[in-house]
Structures are given as structure tokens and as C-alpha cells.
Amino acid sequence: MAEISQGSGKKDGKVRSKKTSTRIDMTPMVDLAFLLLTFFVMTTTLNKPQTMEITMPEKPKVEDKQPLVNEKRVLTLVLGGEDKVYWYLGITDPKVELSNFSNDGIRKVLLQQNAQIKEMVVLIKPSDQSKYKNVVDILDEMNISNIARFALVDITPVDKELIKDSQL
């Protein structure tokens, strides 16, 4: 027979109904519930992408006149490879200096120059070796240092020469 005999002590053959508590042990269910809860909490909060809104200038038409800016107010940042940032002031015979993306790096430079120069204009020139991350980082730095006037510009051969000559 497929019946499982429960103990051999029953001699009188009386079926005794076992009294069990009506309460069930909820612990495993609670465990599962909290497991799911933590899972969903984690997945929802981590899944919120941020965005950085940038507005680029319209493509200049041929007849448009570009506004002229005093070169003393211009700070140029050239983003190089390996997370390097070269920066220089002005255009005529500039002194190229090297910086990086750490807290004491380009942020310090930006804050310093922003305090010294009135209505500073920052030109950001990412070189072909730079990564997308560098561009986002530098735009972020603009945000952090409250610089309102900046532009993302293509790198020129002159800039490339300057960087090469600086040997930094």
C-alpha cells in the first residue's frame, strides 16, 4: 500500500484528528515580499537618466556678420587625448598650459579666470583624440563655474600647432 504508516503505537485503530493552529507561518512569504520590494525599489531609482540641454548657435549664413570679441576676453580650452586639457588666453602669442579634469584642475582655472576677466568668453575646442566624456565633462564644468558665454568650436590647425609646440 502506498500509505505511510505513522508510528506503530496505534493499536486501537482510532483516527485521531490532529489539532493544528489556524495560524500559518508567514515568514517565508514576508521574505519573498521584501526581496521583491527591494528589487523593484533598486531598479526604479537607478533608472533615471539625466540630461544636459545645450543650444548650439545657428549655422551662420554667408552674409551674416560675426560679432567681434576682444581677444583679451577669450579663454580657449583644447581637449586633448588622455583626459588632458590645454588652455590659453587670448590669440596673439598665447602661453599654453596643461590641466586636467580633477577638482584642482580646470575648474580652478575657470573660476580664477572668470573672476579676473569681465565677460569672459570660453571657446571649447575638442580635438580628434578627445572622447565624448571629455566634452560632457567640460560642459559640466561650465555649468558648475557659472560661465554663461561659451561655445563649442571646431579645432583649427593653428591650435594643433600650438599644442604641439608647447610640448606638454
Add this chain to the structure above:
Amino acid sequence: MGKVKVQRSSTSIDMTPMVDLAFLLVTFFMLTTKFAPEEPLAVDMPTSVSEIKLPDTDILTISISKDGVVFFNMDGKYNREELLAKMGEKYGVQFSDQEVRSFSLLSSMGVPFGNLKQFLSMAPEERKLVKQPGIPCDSLNNELADWVIFSRTTNPKLRIAIKGDRDAEYPVVKNVITTLIDKKVNRFNLITNMESGS
């Protein structure tokens, strides 16, 4: 002597209210989570301190992978069907209903338009195995520009977002940005992750 009777209470506590609450929260989070559709590329986004959240709808995402492959994605099933019809008209390609449907359910896609018909006729499992070459966006053959134009005519409320990988080379990103500016899209979003406190 008066004996002090210690009241005996059961050591097991009633867990029912806690369970109620736990399940309430579970159902809430289950219903609110939206699982991101499977993307053909993994993009590790750069971080920023920006706190603007990306809206959930009316988004055109241009993804750039680490290797500089450009992918295109637009949300809205019906908008996608309309977009494919418009693109097909311009390039002179006819799509079957089946292909249109599979395009409307696709997430990011990075195949040149010439190969799109073949790509759509594949089974979803097959599609995953295909290495997508990306959407051409250089000055010689700029299909991305057409995608952007027709997407905007299909859905004028569209916002354009660039989702680039941290290590994507800048020249590719520059191509995409120049394409957008050429098509008079001067305002766009760069999707980033939250900066972890440093």
C-alpha cells in the same frame, strides 16, 4: 504573600499588517517600473551634475556606441510606422505590413537604409546576432539627417537626445552634432548619468 503574576504573551508577533504593506509596495513598484526594451548596444553614459530629467515620451534618441556606431531610436509605435512609410517613399523601398510592424516594435536600430528591409524580415532572435554597422552620418551619405527630418515632421513635439558612450571618439559625435545643426536642430539634450558624489 501576594504573588505577582507575570503575564505571558506569545513571542510570535502578528505579521499581517507588515505583509499587507510589503505587498502593497511590491505591487506599486511592479506597476510603475518600466523595463527598458533590450538595446542592441551597451552605452556607458558620462556623468554630469545636471538635474534635468529626461521626459518619457516624444524622444528621439541618437545613440553612439564606444566604437563610433550610430543608432537611431524614436518612441511611439504609430509614429514609427508613419516614419518608415515616409523614409520608404524617399528611398523608393516598399515595406510589407509584417516589416512595418516589426519596425514599430524595434528599439534602437543601426543599419543603413538599403539593408533595413532585409534586417526587418529577420526573426528577432536572428536580429540580435547581426552586427549592426550603424547609420551613415558623414557628409557623403547622410541618412541620419533624413531620419531626423522625417521624425520631426511625423512628430513635431519631438525632443532630440544624444546618448553617447563615455569613450566614443569626438569626431563621430561632431558628425552627429553637425548633422543636427544642418537640419536646424539647435537645441538638443545630452543624456548623462548622475554624478556620484566626489
